[in-house]
Amino acid sequence: MSRREDYESRTEQLLEPVARANGVSVYDVEYVKEGSNYYLRAYIDKPGGVNIQDCENVSRALSDELDRQDFIPDAYILEVSSPGLGRALKKDRHLETAVGQEVEIRLYKPIDKCKEFSGILESFDPQSIVIREGDRERTFERSEIALIRLALDF
Numbered sequence: 179m180s181r182r183e184d185y186e187s188r189t190e191q192l193l194e195p196v197a198r199a200n201g202v203s204v205y206d207v208e209y210v211k212e213g214s215n216y217y218l219r220a221y222i223d224k225p226g227g228v229n230i231q232d233c234e235n236v237s238r239a240l241s242d243e244l245d246r247q248d249f250i251p252d253a254y255i256l257e258v259s260s261p262g263l264g265r266a267l268k269k270d271r272h273l274e275t276a277v278g279q280e281v282e283i284r285l286y287k288p289i290d291k292c293k294e295f296s297g298i299l300e301s302f303d304p305q306s307i308v309i310r311e312g313d314r315e316r317t318f319e320r321s322e323i324a325l326i327r328l329a330l331d332f
Contacts, residue, residue, distance in 0.1 A: 185209040185218070185250055189240075192247065193220055196239045202232050205261045206268060209254070216254035218244075221261040233258045264330045273302045273326075280329040281309060285322050296329055 237258040297309035
């Protein structure tokens, strides 16, 4: 397990009871470096969406837990927010809730000169993702996918 994965996993373990106590669920945790800054991002959700008060309450409680545990030696910026409407589908639990919904897929390398596809998420397994584009089903290897997210329909 990489340092990043360890920080994300340990943070998610701390976040679970904090989220439950505040009536929200954990969507994802990520630890990333952007420019010269490290960010620890916690994404929370609930039916009907989270509000600023939910984010503030979870942020304060999580920050206190992180200070007590003190397992991240780097200086970082803690952010707590909603995963947003066009949320990335990184984990199987995210994909499970998105089956039957429209998704957008961005590939690392083009297929037939195209790197972006959209369609209804039909199914997935550990190796592949299947979407339906009109009458056609298209299968992508998960290793080919740079990003999969819910499609925004305005």
